Amino acid sequence: xxxxxxxxxxKNLLTIEGLKKEHIIEIxxxxxxxxxxxxxxxxxxxxxxxxxxxxxxxEPSTRTRSTFELAAKKLGASVLNLDISHSxxxxxxxxxxxxxxxxxxQCQLFVIRHHTSGACHFIAEQIDPKVAIINAGDxxxxxxxxxxxxxxxxxxxxxxxxxxxxxxxxDILHSRVARSQIHALHILxxxxxxxxxxxxxxxxxxxxxxxxVFHDLHQGLKGVDVIMMLRLQTERMQKGLLPQGNAYYRQYxxxxxxxSLANPNALIIHPGPINRGVEIQxxxxxxxxxxxxxxxxxxxxxxxxxxxxLMNNANKGSL
Amino acid sequence: xxxxxxxxxxKNLLTIEGLKKEHIIEIxxxxxxxxxxxxxxxxxxxxxxxxxxxxxxxEPSTRTRSTFELAAKKLGASVLNLDISHSxxxxxxxxxxxxxxxxxxQCQLFVIRHHTSGACHFIAEQIDPKVAIINAGDxxxxxxxxxxxxxxxxxxxxxxxxxxxxxxxxDILHSRVARSQIHALHILxxxxxxxxxxxxxxxxxxxxxxxxVFHDLHQGLKGVDVIMMLRLQTERMQKGLLPQGNAYYRQYxxxxxxxSLANPNALIIHPGPINRGVEIQxxxxxxxxxxxxxxxxxxxxxxxxxxxxLMNNANKGSL
Amino acid sequence: xxxxxxxxxxKNLLTIEGLKKEHIIEIxxxxxxxxxxxxxxxxxxxxxxxxxxxxxxxEPSTRTRSTFELAAKKLGASVLNLDISHSxxxxxxxxxxxxxxxxxxQCQLFVIRHHTSGACHFIAEQIDPKVAIINAGDxxxxxxxxxxxxxxxxxxxxxxxxxxxxxxxxDILHSRVARSQIHALHILxxxxxxxxxxxxxxxxxxxxxxxxVFHDLHQGLKGVDVIMMLRLQTERMQKGLLPQGNAYYRQYxxxxxxxSLANPNALIIHPGPINRGVEIQxxxxxxxxxxxxxxxxxxxxxxxxxxxxLMNNANKGSL
Numbered sequence: 001x002x003x004x005x006x007x008x009x010x011k012n013l014l015t016i017e018g019l020k021k022e023h024i025i026e027i028x029x030x031x032x033x034x035x036x037x038x039x040x041x042x043x044x045x046x047x048x049x050x051x052x053x054x055x056x057x058x059e060p061s062t063r064t065r066s067t068f069e070l071a072a073k074k075l076g077a078s079v080l081n082l083d084i085s086h087s088x089x090x091x092x093x094x095x096x097x098x099x100x101x102x103x104x105x106q107c108q109l110f111v112i113r114h115h116t117s118g119a120c121h122f123i124a125e126q127i128d129p130k131v132a133i134i135n136a137g138d139x140x141x142x143x144x145x146x147x148x149x150x151x152x153x154x155x156x157x158x159x160x161x162x163x164x165x166x167x168x169x170x171d172i173l174h175s176r177v178a179r180s181q182i183h184a185l186h187i188l189x190x191x192x193x194x195x196x197x198x199x200x201x202x203x204x205x206x207x208x209x210x211x212x213v214f215h216d217l218h219q220g221l222k223g224v225d226v227i228m229m230l231r232l233q234t235e236r237m238q239k240g241l242l243p244q245g246n247a248y249y250r251q252y253x254x255x256x257x258x259x260s261l262a263n264p265n266a267l268i269i270h271p272g273p274i275n276r277g278v279e280i281q282x283x284x285x286x287x288x289x290x291x292x293x294x295x296x297x298x299x300x301x302x303x304x305x306x307x308x309x310l311m312n313n314a315n316k317g318s319l
Numbered sequence: 320x321x322x323x324x325x326x327x328x329x330k331n332l333l334t335i336e337g338l339k340k341e342h343i344i345e346i347x348x349x350x351x352x353x354x355x356x357x358x359x360x361x362x363x364x365x366x367x368x369x370x371x372x373x374x375x376x377x378e379p380s381t382r383t384r385s386t387f388e389l390a391a392k393k394l395g396a397s398v399l400n401l402d403i404s405h406s407x408x409x410x411x412x413x414x415x416x417x418x419x420x421x422x423x424x425q426c427q428l429f430v431i432r433h434h435t436s437g438a439c440h441f442i443a444e445q446i447d448p449k450v451a452i453i454n455a456g457d458x459x460x461x462x463x464x465x466x467x468x469x470x471x472x473x474x475x476x477x478x479x480x481x482x483x484x485x486x487x488x489x490d491i492l493h494s495r496v497a498r499s500q501i502h503a504l505h506i507l508x509x510x511x512x513x514x515x516x517x518x519x520x521x522x523x524x525x526x527x528x529x530x531x532v533f534h535d536l537h538q539g540l541k542g543v544d545v546i547m548m549l550r551l552q553t554e555r556m557q558k559g560l561l562p563q564g565n566a567y568y569r570q571y572x573x574x575x576x577x578x579s580l581a582n583p584n585a586l587i588i589h590p591g592p593i594n595r596g597v598e599i600q601x602x603x604x605x606x607x608x609x610x611x612x613x614x615x616x617x618x619x620x621x622x623x624x625x626x627x628x629l630m631n632n633a634n635k636g637s638l
Numbered sequence: 639x640x641x642x643x644x645x646x647x648x649k650n651l652l653t654i655e656g657l658k659k660e661h662i663i664e665i666x667x668x669x670x671x672x673x674x675x676x677x678x679x680x681x682x683x684x685x686x687x688x689x690x691x692x693x694x695x696x697e698p699s700t701r702t703r704s705t706f707e708l709a710a711k712k713l714g715a716s717v718l719n720l721d722i723s724h725s726x727x728x729x730x731x732x733x734x735x736x737x738x739x740x741x742x743x744q745c746q747l748f749v750i751r752h753h754t755s756g757a758c759h760f761i762a763e764q765i766d767p768k769v770a771i772i773n774a775g776d777x778x779x780x781x782x783x784x785x786x787x788x789x790x791x792x793x794x795x796x797x798x799x800x801x802x803x804x805x806x807x808x809d810i811l812h813s814r815v816a817r818s819q820i821h822a823l824h825i826l827x828x829x830x831x832x833x834x835x836x837x838x839x840x841x842x843x844x845x846x847x848x849x850x851v852f853h854d855l856h857q858g859l860k861g862v863d864v865i866m867m868l869r870l871q872t873e874r875m876q877k878g879l880l881p882q883g884n885a886y887y888r889q890y891x892x893x894x895x896x897x898s899l900a901n902p903n904a905l906i907i908h909p910g911p912i913n914r915g916v917e918i919q920x921x922x923x924x925x926x927x928x929x930x931x932x933x934x935x936x937x938x939x940x941x942x943x944x945x946x947x948l949m950n951n952a953n954k955g956s957l
Binding site for chain 2: 688690716718720722731732735736738739740741742743744745
């Protein structure tokens, strides 16, 4: 494992898998401290003063890149944005050489998104112990900061995870978000975890992840306290993996009707950007129990917490 | 109107139309204060410390985006550049959702350029009163900061607007710049406003804007004190809206010969980038009465003034 | 010359040619001061506080642009990145007008990369004496900061240039790096300078540059103390200028075997990004005498030194 130091401290954030409850609680508590008590705005700090954060995106994502950029700046860091998908940076250079070069340029923290599952683990093996890596999404594997901000949001609105029945709805098979969410919910000892989706979009033997499997949305939503919608990647529809057009919405869309099966006041979560009328009814997305924009704000604070913690641990490690 | 608060303060800058003289004078005076008295350089301030300005450009424009970025940084703000035209940000997301997400990311000031006339008004309807919007050009509708920097430049060099005869030359029909200039000149009570251009490039019933219309450059320039050239968008030539090749220059180009018809020392203004030999003779663009580069510098100060004023008003509003 | 002021101070860094030994030593010494004495990390300073550095790249280069961006930020400057190759900035605007506009936007330092040899000299002729230009690579002409960081690296590891035999290996003909290196080595009075490459990739009458010419790598490397590899631009292979596929590597690749001909502990330098197995054996690139990543770090400090020196001289000049 390249995620934890010998004494169990978080060195890199590569995946939720293998973290202890204490690791997650430490991050969520730290994130809470970045809000002003009164206005709920995020404060400016100097935790990462004189540090440089490199946003290394091999897959384009303006939204996720922006949240990391804003989080880093709120910590007082310099930010270097490298949009590798558009650039000639690599010029055939290996991933390892690219990262080692940036390290030589005195970047201390790497936020990496890559289309290949496992790319961040690969880089973590290669890198100097004084620098740290955050996985901002690798292939279908993991998207740990998304799961952490989801947990932060659930804890803020619902407190005790053990009493919660949580449903994850949509394309679980291709979703790094779902995989990270399931691990996080287990670690925080959620009462029940359900996954809901068509057979073609659930991983083989998904039950082994400790979840209850539903192919029918009506059955799956019955009595749940938290609904975690996934974004439908409509390009998969074109490849025949998903029911065409309205069919998906009719079967798996969260609507006033299907929502009524869940517990009253069920919390609705979505990683964004939402597809109104594709996986979620527009009115539901704007309803008070849908905390989708709150998630975005929490995402800044949670990413600040992760960055601050990793840099803190890296500095101690190098003493 | 989403531009003024109930007590008449500027909340967003969407258009020049409907502003009072006091609003414009307040901005121009504030801009003047951002210059050092001696060297005429722009000072660094902390008016927007801990604020984040999002540059949201749905139409590419490195130049205008850069002036807003530089202005924001001179005020001590963080800047998030979002080049939506090149990115996959929206992924089919609505304009409203994009802006609400950025608001959730703790951006307080939005600088928006959009190809659709009215896009900024639409967003202003949707947005939290604690954030502010600046229209950096929407379709053929308005480009208010350009008009304000033009007014700043005219005032600096010529003082009293009531004594001035001002001519706007070129493609008035498609120009958001011209529309904003005409409104601003009226509000500042310019003595006379003329528009000069071929019939195909003047809006229907343009006289109703309170301007004198000329199709002949020689007649139109006679005795004017200020000449506001418009940039010729040469792609319109290809569509047959404009005389091909040299024909436009021969009829509407500002040259030593045509300039001689204006008042001696007539001030020459151009929003840039200039097309030398297309709408203006190269030597004229570099002559002492052409204050085109001075406009660029003034544009930074005027944008600082608008940003500072809007954030000031937003903070008061939220108390 | 637009590089030196009348009293011999560096105003712009356009090329190594024509610099005196004192100019180079001043930069290298200044760069040394930007490292912490103990950890060898680069310090944060405020030498360029309230200054704006414009990175004006007419040829895409994420890597070089990043090093200048990081160097500028380590000096406390604001950075404006303008990727002209992707943007519509110029819209047919002349290079001179683009730079004069940025100057009017209060940018004080221009880092320019351009595909045309001599572009930086051209701009330096046009520009206000209060601003400064750094050539970040123009056509096949010069890349002075690369040569300076190479000299810094050689001096750090080998001290006395007069005792050194230095070989430059590869496509000398198209290399602005090689040209700048040869000038710098002469100015610092290197004991011997050799160039090694196929006839098709050496400039006509290259001997006139005061170098010994070798077409055979084995002969050329005999007894050298420093090996400066050039990056092979593989697109030239496709145009028939270079031996196809493995042929180049077999003839001109730096391998364990060919390296054994050089002096023991010969220093290996490469401007990066390296093509493993194309111009250099992968194991050699990672060996202790290959100081390729050290060059990258030194490049930040050397660019800080050049920027700081130029701004210092510009401010004095304007008094």
